[in-house]
Amino acid sequence: MGDGGTGAPHGSSSPPGLPAPRVSSAAVREESHVRRRIDARCGPRSPAAKTAEPESALIRLEADIDPEGMFGRQILEVTDRAVRVLTPGGAVAFRIPIKEIKSARNEPLVGGGRLLLTTRAGECVPIISYSLTLAARFSEAARGIEQLARGEPLLVNLPEERLRCARCLRLLPEKDGVCPACVDRNKTFRRILSYLHPYRRQALLLTVLAILQTLVNLVPPQIQGAIIDGVLTTHKNLHLLFGWVAAWLGVVVVSTCVQIGTGRLIAFLAGSIAADLRASLYRAIEFLQVSYFDKR
Numbered sequence: 700m701g702d703g704g705t706g707a708p709h710g711s712s713s714p715p716g717l718p719a720p721r722v723s724s725a726a727v728r729e730e731s732h733v734r735r736r737i738d739a740r741c742g743p744r745s746p747a748a749k750t751a752e753p754e755s756a757l758i759r760l761e762a763d764i765d766p767e768g769m770f771g772r773q774i775l776e777v778t779d780r781a782v783r784v785l786t787p788g789g790a791v792a793f794r795i796p797i798k799e800i801k802s803a804r805n806e807p808l809v810g811g812g813r814l815l816l817t818t819r820a821g822e823c824v825p826i827i828s829y830s831l832t833l834a835a836r837f838s839e840a841a842r843g844i845e846q847l848a849r850g851e852p853l854l855v856n857l858p859e860e861r862l863r864c865a866r867c868l869r870l871l872p873e874k875d876g877v878c879p880a881c882v883d884r885n886k887t888f889r890r891i892l893s894y895l896h897p898y899r900r901q902a903l904l905l906t907v908l909a910i911l912q913t914l915v916n917l918v919p920p921q922i923q924g925a926i927i928d929g930v931l932t933t934h935k936n937l938h939l940l941f942g943w944v945a946a947w948l949g950v951v952v953v954s955t956c957v958q959i960g961t962g963r964l965i966a967f968l969a970g971s972i973a974a975d976l977r978a979s980l981y982r983a984i985e986f987l988q989v990s991y992f993d994k995r
């Protein structure tokens with residue numbers, strides 16, 4: 700049993716266009732029989748369960764498919780003593796002690812999957828169904844249940860996914876992402892500025908050249924004024940005119956040299972910093988865990 704009729708659609712009870720993962724009715728009947736047997740032996744109303752409470756949850760996952768295979772809520776709770784399925788109200792719908800479990804696995808269905816437990820008596824019982832978006836988390840839960848069943852320490856990777864910013868409660872652009880409203884822009888600017896550190900001499904030279912460029916640009920209007928006032932209107936001194944024109948030419952040459960220097964420095968700094976940024980980005984990608992790429 701267990702695999703019987705996996706994924707057979709059951710159109711009448713699914714929302715249009717969004718079929719929930721289903722199994723055939725014969726399989727469901729047989730599975731519920733097994734569930735009742737386990738329930739009677741060690742379920743929430745059994746004497747063993749009553750004396751064992753309270754238990755602290757090691758894993759708590761919310762599933763999005765209800766026991767009828769419709770979209771709904773169910774909660775899977777794994778404690779150090781038992782695996783429990785809770786209703787949205789918090790009542791225990793199903794309970795099986797860890798010591799009764801031999802193995803746990805995930806069965807893929809159409810559009811989702813379900814968590815199957817095999818008991819030490821050899822019974823296979825599906826305990827909770829979920830849609831495809833939750834498959835990775837429930838597969839991690841199955842791994843955790845197996846670790847507990849084997850008496851090993853629980854080592855699962857089930858981080859809490861943040862959907863909202865903790866500070867301003869805005870929705871994040873992506874799960875566990877950075878809130879664009881709360882990001883410290885000064886810190887970002889300082890971080891970008893740190894890329895300038897290896898080129899501080901060139902950056903200082905660029906600042907000096909920029910100031911020089913501004914000063915040089917102030918000279919030609921002064922020369923124009925001197926030519927108009929001293930040469931063209933009153934004295935008509937041609938020697939003075941040649942002197943001023945020579946000075947003007949000198950200023951143009953200096954200005955052009957400063958412009959060439961500034962352009963070359965900007966191109967050098969922009970290219971070098973972009974290359975450094977790309978190299979550190981590539982390095983950061985190399986050190987990411989495989990699970991990061993799995994999520995994409």
Ligand SMILES: [Zn+2]
Pocket residue numbers: 864865866867868869878879880881
């Ligand atoms: Zn925020």
